[in-house]
Amino acid sequence: MARLRIKEILNTTPQNQAIEVKGWVRSFRNNQFIAINDGSTNNNLQVVVELGLLEEATLKRITASASVKVNGTLIESMGKGQKVEVKATSLEILGDSDPEKYPLQLRNKPSLEYLREIAHLRFRTNTFGAVFRVRHTLAYAIHKFFNEKGFLYIHTPIITSSDAEGAGEMFRVTSLDMMNPPKNESGNIDYTQDFFGKSTNLTVSGQLEGELAAMAFSDIYTFGPTFRAENSNTARHLAEFWMIEPEMAFYDLNDNMDLAEEMMQYVIRYAMEHNLEDIEFLSNRLVDEEKQKPQNERSEMTLMEKLKFCLENKFERITYTQAIDILRESNHNKKKKFQYLVDKWGVDLQSEHERYLVEKHFKKPVILTNYPKEIKSFYMRQNDDGKTVAAMDILFPGIGEIVGGSQREERLELLENRMKEIGIPAEELSWYLDTRRFGTCQHAGFGLGFERLVLFVTGMTNIRDVIPFPRTPNNCEF
Ligand code: 4AD
Ligand code: MG
Numbered sequence: 001m002a003r004l005r006i007k008e009i010l011n012t013t014p015q016n017q018a019i020e021v022k023g024w025v026r027s028f029r030n031n032q033f034i035a036i037n038d039g040s041t042n043n044n045l046q047v048v049v050e051l052g053l054l055e056e057a058t059l060k061r062i063t064a065s066a067s068v069k070v071n072g073t074l075i076e077s078m079g080k081g082q083k084v085e086v087k088a089t090s091l092e093i094l095g096d097s098d099p100e101k102y103p104l105q106l107r108n109k110p111s112l113e114y115l116r117e118i119a120h121l122r123f124r125t126n127t128f129g130a131v132f133r134v135r136h137t138l139a140y141a142i143h144k145f146f147n148e149k150g151f152l153y154i155h156t157p158i159i160t161s162s163d164a165e166g167a168g169e170m171f172r173v174t175s176l177d178m179m180n181p182p183k184n185e186s187g188n189i190d191y192t193q194d195f196f197g198k199s200t201n202l203t204v205s206g207q208l209e210g211e212l213a214a215m216a217f218s219d220i221y222t223f224g225p226t227f228r229a230e231n232s233n234t235a236r237h238l239a240e241f242w243m244i245e246p247e248m249a250f251y252d253l254n255d256n257m258d259l260a261e262e263m264m265q266y267v268i269r270y271a272m273e274h275n276l277e278d279i280e281f282l283s284n285r286l287v288d289e290e291k292q293k294p295q296n297e298r299s300e301m302t303l304m305e306k307l308k309f310c311l312e313n314k315f316e317r318i319t320y321t322q323a324i325d326i327l328r329e330s331n332h333n334k335k336k337k338f339q340y341l342v343d344k345w346g347v348d349l350q351s352e353h354e355r356y357l358v359e360k361h362f363k364k365p366v367i368l369t370n371y372p373k374e375i376k377s378f379y380m381r382q383n384d385d386g387k388t389v390a391a392m393d394i395l396f397p398g399i400g401e402i403v404g405g406s407q408r409e410e411r412l413e414l415l416e417n418r419m420k421e422i423g424i425p426a427e428e429l430s431w432y433l434d435t436r437r438f439g440t441c442q443h444a445g446f447g448l449g450f451e452r453l454v455l456f457v458t459g460m461t462n463i464r465d466v467i468p469f470p471r472t473p474n475n476c477e478f
Contacts, residue, residue, distance in 0.1 A: 001071070007040035014074045014084045021045060021086065022069045022094070024124065028062045033079075036068065042126045042281055046077065046085040054091060064105045065097040065124060112465055119469055120478060127285060130278035131466055134271055135454045141270035142223060142244055142450075145263055151219045151246060156206030158225065161198050162432075164208045166378050166424055169230040170201035171239075202227035205447060206245050208379075208432050211408065214247040214443055215435045221246040223450075233473050235462040236351070236400065238451060240471040247445035253381075253390045253407040256444035257367050260394060260403050261315050263448070264365075269311055271457050279457070280304065286459040299398075303459035306397060315365040315394065321345065323368050326361055327353050348375045354393075354400035366395045378418050380406040392446065399456050405446020412436040 001020045004012075009021060023038035023045070032051070035044035047070050049059075062068070069092045077085040099105050103118050104125065115122040122128045146153065159173050175195040176182065184190040191199040206222035213220045222245045229239065246259065272279060283303035290298045301309065318326075327333055327342040327349075340350045349368075358366050370388040373380070380389035394403035409415040415436055416426055426433060454466040464470040469478040 005040040006036065006038045006043070006045045009045055009074065009086075010041065010043055010082070010084060012074060012084065014076045016073045016075060018071070018089075019074050019086060020069070020071050021047075022067070025062055025064055025066045025068060025097075027064065031059055034062055034068070034070075036070065037124075037129075039123070039129060042129050042278065043082075046079065046082050047072065047088050047091070048085055049088045049091060053088060058091070058093065061093045061096055062091075063097050063099040063102070065102050066093055067095040067097075068092065069094055112462065116464055116470070117477075123468070126281065128465075130275075130281045130285075131454070131458050131460060132468065133278050134275050134282070134458050135466060137271045137275045138267055138454060138457060139223070139450070141267040141274075142263075144270070145266045146221045146246065149219065151221050152213070152217045154206075154210060154213045154217075154220045154222055156203070156209040156222045156224065158203055159196075159200055160203045160209075161196070161200050162208060162428060163201070164203065164205040166422065167204070167230075169228045170204060171227050171229050173200045173202060204228055205243065207247065207445060207447065208429070210245050210247040210445065211432070211443065212435060214249050214445070215439065215441075218249045219246070220248075231473055234351075235464075236452065236455070238463055238467060238470055238472060241463075241467070242450035244448040244450060245445060247443065249441055249443045251407070251444040252442055253369060253392060253444060256405055256407060256446060257315075257317065257369075257392055260392070260405065260446050260448075261367070264394070264403070264453075265311050267453070268307055268457060272307055272311075279307070282458050282460075306459075307457065310365060310396075313364045315367050316362045317367045317369065319369050320349075320371045320388065320391075323349070323353075323357060323366075326357065330356065330361070332356055332360070346372050346374065351400040354395045355398070358395045358397050358400075365397070368393050368395065373418075376406070378422050378424055379408050379415070381409045382414055382418065390444075394446075396452075396456050398461075399452050401449075402452045402456065403446050403448045405444065407442070407444040410436060410440045410442055412440065 003020050003022050006021065006023060009019060021036065023036040026035040026037050026044050028034050032049055034047040034049065036047055037044045070086060070088050071090045072086040072088040074084055075087050077083060104110065104121055115125065123132065163170055182190040182193045203226055205226055206224060210220055210222050225240060226243045227240050286303050324342060324345050332338055333342050338352055342353060369392045370383060371391040372387060373382060373389045376389050376391045380391050382389055390407035392405050393401050396402040409418065412433065419426055451463050451466050455463055458466060460466050464472065
């Protein structure tokens with residue numbers, strides 16, 4: 001007999017039909033009612049075992065997280081809380097779970113911090129069940145969005161010899177014996193003897209290779225893992241995260257912003273339509289969590305309201321210069337409530353500033369454009385003022401920067417000059433510069449941090465709780 005997933009069973013009209021289900025026990029009451037979950041939904045299936053059906057020894061083995069196979073008939077439920085239930089005709093324990101040892105059984109309401117330590121088991125909780133189903137749906141929605149728009153999905157390399165962001169935050173990849181590395185004449189490690197015959201690292205971004213593809217296919221995107229050896233131990237940074245990077249020929253900065261806004265709204269709407277139960281669960285979870293906080297620190301909106309709000313409002317678009325003026329003149333700045341005071345044009349914005357603009361000032365997502373060139377990457381298109389570049393960052397409530405992108409510098413000479421100014425050797429990126437030599441054109445793109453999107457849509461507050469096995473400084477378990 002074919003096993004049915006619980007989500008499907010719960011939506012089936014009960015007609016005493018025979019069914020088979022497999023899953024893990026969530027609870028067992030009165031030696032009679034078993035709640036079974038198989039991860040297809042947070043809703044458990046109630047299985048009723050009539051007195052006398054099972055031997056005492058089997059009943060004892062129906063413990064939290066034991067895996068079971070149940071055959072029975074699907075009937076209308078008399079009890080509250082569910083429409084259907086299964087009247088068991090047989091039950092087999094597939095795998096035992098010792099309740100004296102099962103970590104999730106040992107604590108009542110385990111904290112998110114504790115669950116991070118047992119991330120191999122946290123998939124089995126309602127919170128993480130909901131989070132990872134939403135994560136899946138968002139990933140699917142992204143592919144769907146770009147596919148519908150005619151974009152090509154390009155796989156860019158994970159091991160590379162270039163630093164796409166020029167920020168030097170890379171993990172080295174080597175097969176040399178680092179206890180006893182070969183040295184060259186000047187006494188430095190001789191990477192010509194390394195696996196690839198040169199120095200290599202894990203990619204920080206697929207953008208540069210993405211640009212190469214966009215110069216042939218017009219519209220492409222990447223969606224893959226990226227790695228940053230930045231020592232940021234915050235609730236929004238990971239050393240290994242997933243990034244979506246579309247790159248479009250013939251787009252300017254405005255086209256780029258339009259696409260990013262459309263994409264964000266599309267994927268949020270898709271998740272709300274296809275994971276409503278999970279998002280409602282997470283929304284209620286957040287309300288409960290916030291009850292512990294003082295009134296003035298609680299969110300003004302529930303998660304559901306925040307998501308709807310993002311769909312119903314155009315993102316505010318302002319320049320970096322306007323943002324600096326707003327921040328400098330804000331009471332927050334005057335009363336020295338920022339950790340980093342905003343005093344002059346040219347400073348990089350901290351997450352507290354981004355969140356002030358979004359959460360306090362505009363109260364909606366904001367796109368900041370035209371940043372000072374000194375605080376942005378070498379490839380961004382230089383504006384005529386000689387001071388700024390055609391960059392755009394999208395800032396979201398509770399998150400800060402969620403998307404970073406720009407129109408690219410398509411003029412060979414200006415790009416070469418900028419690289420020289422910052423000390424990026426042209427020889428290393430000659431393949432990249434070739435796109436500017438052969439049929440260069442206006443183009444633009446952006447990067448969406450996938451985990452930051454999942455954070456936003458699930459209402460979780462720590463990025464370590466939206467990726468199955470987070471990698472952060474001093475932490476690489478599993
Ligand atoms: O702003 P970033 O560094 O931009 C780029 O990498 C460009 N090459 C993108 C492009 O134009 N194609 O990173 C893009 C986004 C950020 O806005 C943020 O959402 C996310 O990636 N991000 C991180 N997410 C988690 N942990 C980190 N350490 C992150 N660093 C960046
Ligand atoms: Mg950025």
